Amino acid sequence: MATHRPLLAPSPPLLSPKDPPDPQGPKLPDPIPSPLSQSYSRRTGSSRSRSSDKTAPDPLGELRSGSILDRPGSRHVGRAPTKRSGSERAGSQRELADEEARFVYINDPARTNQPVRFPDNSIRTAKYSVLSFLPRNLFEQFHRVAYVYFLILAGLNQVPQLGVFSPVASVLPLAFVLGVTAVKDAYEDWRRHRSDRAENARIAHVFSDGEFAPKPWREVQVGELVRVAANETLPCDMVVLSTSDPTGVAYVQTINLDGESNLKTRYARQETQAVAPHAMAGTIRCERPNRNIYGFHANLDLGGKKVSLGPSNIILRGCELKNTAWALGVAVYTGKDTKVMLNSSGAPSKRSRLEAHMNRETILLAVALAALCTIVSALAGAWLHTHRDELDDMPFYRKRDFSGREPDNYEWYGIGWEIAFTFMSAVIQFQVLIPIALYISMELVRVGQAYFMIQDKDMFDESTNSRLQCRALNINEDLGQIKYVFSDKTGTLTENKMEFRCASVQGVDYSSGGGGGGSDEYGGAAYNGPSEIVNDKILRPKMTVATDPELRNLLRAGTGYKARRACDFFLALATCNTIVPIEVDTSDPSVKLIDYQGESPDEQALVYAAAAYGFVLIERTSGHIIIDIFGERQRFDVLGLHEFDSDRKRMSVIIGCPDKTVKLFVKGADSSMFGVINRSISSDVIHATKTHLHNYSSLGLRTLVVGVRELNQKDFEEWQLAYERASTALVGRGGLLKAVAASIETNLEILGASGIEDRLQQGVPEAIESLRQAGIKVWVLTGDKQETAISIGYSCRLLTGEMTQIVINSYSRESCRKSLEEAIAMCSKLRTISPSAPNDRVALALIIDGNSLVYILETDLEEELFKVATMCDVVLCCRVAPLQKAGIVALIKNRTDDMTLAIGDGANDVSMIQMADVGIGISGQEGRQAVMASDFAMGQFRFLVPLLLVHGHWNYQRMAYMILYNFYRNAVFVFVLFWYVLYTAFTLTTAITEWSSVLYSVIYTAVPTIVVGILDKDLSRRTLLKYPQLYGSGQREEKYNLKLFILIMMDTVWQSLAIYFIPFLAYRHSEIDGSSLGDLWILAVVILVNIHLALDVIRWNWITHASIWGSIVATVICVMVIDSLVILPGFWAIYHVLGTGSFWLCLLAIIVVGMIPHFAAKAVTEHFMPSDIQIARELEKFHNSDGANRSEIPLRTLMQQQQP
């Protein structure tokens, strides 16, 4: 990213006497006058402020305008501005207002912490203390509405008049759930406490009283000077003041922060680099703590001299210092203000669609609950009213109490109150109609499902050794309902491992070397490419690139204009970048590899390519570059550098060559480069290059154009003056510097162009085909340009030859409108041509670019785009900015109920990932921004197929079934209670013991639903992958909808009637006691709901068997235990009732009668109205019984054979 690529890092004044003449590098070239040296250092100094000016502005703000596109050609030069859009942006170009600023007095913590004391550096990730644990944990747990409902009912139950359950029984389930969660939270928090303590006790070296004294991290204060040694971790966010490197460079690894393992450079300001610690003084005015780890905006006031500080001057807590002996800095943010702490938020919390639907049904159940309670209380009122004269001495009511001195009413508050009490008691009694345990079961099920998803070997990425990560645990089932997939291209469909494929130099295409090879690491002896021997050590680039022999020979031959131009081309590739070469030891001590570290994979590919052709970049400092050209070391002075910015879409570097010429090398996207190339020079080359570029991009290559301009002394001096003026300007420095760059980057001579391949990931075409067959629309949103995008579209089979392409490239609102209207007309025309033969309809592809989207998104044209896009089979958006990606996702999400999924790997995909219903991050080459924002993270695009088609399908089916089943099993129980209440004079007694009521949803029936929710599989993985259409079941919401809910509720009523009335009628005039009948009922309910479940389980294994039959056994045991307690009224009832024949006859009758509708409905639907899943299941079964030898026969023929 641009923030840490300021190449003109301060270097020691070139002509200073201390600087020993470099034997290899010549002195400053003649055209540069010696007085320049002073201004040079100033210039370089301010170049850093330039960089900070450039990066401090809110990149998102730029993006909002929609004018900046992430162009593929320019990606290599830096896609920074668009890349980091995910995290919130706080930096801004405006001057910091005093009230928004934090003042840090360097080396004066006392003054810094006046009048407001900044937090110390101790961190606290633990949530609770010993004292706060109970209240806080309970408070957090009661954020669940379900728990509050639970609590209210338990509270109501404590009112003596309402006491349905005994006080202990009523709070037991809630207490159990709360207790388990609290123990889990406490354990986690204890571990956090421990790690906090360890972290806070680490030792930092803080300057005090003339020396660096060790101090625990927790005591580091804002304003203190901290020295960090190599490989140490930063204790706080600090502004670098000086480093061991004379130029003030410090390398840091930010793996703890953003997961990116490459080294990043940070700089000390030149003004403070040489100052001794005790003499450090000054004031830093910086922004308030914020979460943006890529932004920092501050001023350093050094006794009146103001210098600006940017993100490249700050090292954040959690980074490790590498390759630098020490770095000295001043703490600016400590403890909880540090960016890493501010960023440590949990995974995003989303709610699944199924859960949202479930809430709708929960409300219906609440209405039903209210209705039941109303019925009971109304009937109770009526009963009391008709018997009002008898209540006084009715033996089972006894309103009058004679035990006192005066006859009194016993527990009688008037008929109105009695009705109210009845109502509330009924709510308590029937509370499980709303299945509270379901929420907990669902969480357990999701954890179990996630476990199996993580363990899935089909989603294990061997290259990165990574499994699927489930970051959001509450949307597993959404994976089964996706209708739209929005995919990034680079790094998602492709590998994002750039490989140099071909070059067009001086109008000649050299691409014969690009076929094979690839980026193998160097083995050892086999290597015959360029290497360099220094002090008996061999230096080699880490990656090899296949080279074109013709071009190699041309370079070797080395004479003539053409060869010189070719050399310039590779010199440009080797110099015009921000790559830092780092030597890496190998097993062979005499061989060292050069690893090119850099932000952009494109740049790396180019530098490796240059190395393969004999231009090995050996060393880069801020002032010079050493390149090994065919075994000869040459030193090039870096005289100036213009970084990439998204307006120019190119970068340039001014190089003082050994032959004392000064050259400006520019590389950039073709669109921006051809505007600044002098067409009068070698127009035929320009023409040929353009043709090559077109060919390259239709091959799916990423292209770059390289140009050169030799600067004479006058040009250079003019530039230098302008540059100096711009860089010392107080206002609008960034804009001025851009203007300076633009003014010098003109009149270029074309050198050539490069084609870099970004290979498709393994299995992408097949994956896309599967997703398409599954009825999922795949849209590709890419920053690449149209040709590249289309060619990738073809190679991944997104686009096919038969498709009609609708291309929209517009540069104004009006033309957008026109294109869209035409597109709509065309779509409807094509669609109406052959409505009768739907299978032969013309497939449509919409290709639209970011420019057009600027005029469409968030305007009234959106609606038109939506129409066109939904009519098309494929949508390809090219050159889109990150926020446009999110805008397109929103386009679908806001207009339809369809589930959307976004998959991407880069930070530019973050907004889209967060916008979509399901966000998937590819843990690839581009750091972990996307992964951090995602709900699921995985290694490869093709894993999307098993994730959606297999696990998504399973998860949806199971979760949908589990929710409905939970509603059902609780409702059956409640209805049984309800029917009984009608025969107790509406007084809410239960024959079933209260303990069984409490245990019903916790023990008797809970485990099987969870087990089935985790383990049941309606179809095998093979079938699901073979027939992606089966995914449609989730998209059509076949397994969970209002109709199914109503049907299952009707079944519920039937079953409850069977359970209640068969024993009721059988025992109507018998001596049966309440407890015995209650035992029969509870056993009947439990057996019936478990058999119902068993009838619906498809994949049996021993765990399912154990849980279902085990639950029944557990219930019998529990009932026996309860009936063995002499204090309970049902003492010994179960043993009596088990010995009677009518008990068993009733039980059998209940089960048979109860299951009749479910069984019959199942039989009818499976035989006469089979779903896709049912058919596929039959195929599966058929296959298996048919023997393995026939399994290879295509199904279609198999079926034709079946039919006579």
Add this chain to the structure above:
Amino acid sequence: MANDKVAYVQNEGIDKTCTRILTVPKDMGRPIYVYYQLDNFYQNHRRYVRSQNDAQLRDAGKANYTSDCAPEKKTSDGSPIVPCGLIAWSLFNDTYSFVRGNENLAVNKKGISWKSDREHKFGKDVYPKNFQNGTLIGGGKLDPNKPLSEQEDLIVWMRTAALPTFRKLYGKIETDLKENDTITVTLENNYNAYSFSGKKKLVLSTTSWLGGKNDFLGFAYLSFGGLCFFLATAFTLAYMINPRKLEDPLSLSRTKNLLDH
């Protein structure tokens, strides 16, 4: 009116003996169970079903444990009632005696309650105290010299019935009855069924492995068995008339998808 009836029933001075004559419809082998049946008596009423104290019944030392027993908790002078509570208070107290011709049919009242209740729920050393001494007499009285574990009528009564129409075992006649035997029942109609607008019935029944006579289960088995049989036939017929072809799942899904759009 109702109160008059109540007053009548509760007046112990009035003799409430009456006789009924039964004809045995068919041969009955011994033991013949004698039940009384009450209609419309909500032994499962919430106020009623809890109105007892388990500890008090079991343990002689816990006579003071009278919670849940209101309004039959203590006498007006504050001493605890044993057994307390509405259930015990409303003890059924009709008595029956049976005469066949001149032969007195003995009613065995031993072993009519659950053994588990006798042995564990009702204490062998717990004797009735202050029972049925209040203003309002609910039902039967207990012999204060007999421990609760031997008061089998009470034990039977206190195993509360599940449904508002219920039978309770009164005793067993250990004699075979022949068809057309005429039995004269002399009953003391002490129990007040007016207070709950209920009815009293006397039932003599033999028992089989199924328990007492039960028409419903037979009816249910026949009818639901028939339903199952009908469904099975219907499915078989439907399947034979219109057997389902195994369809290509690909085409099925495709048509469905199109219908959706």
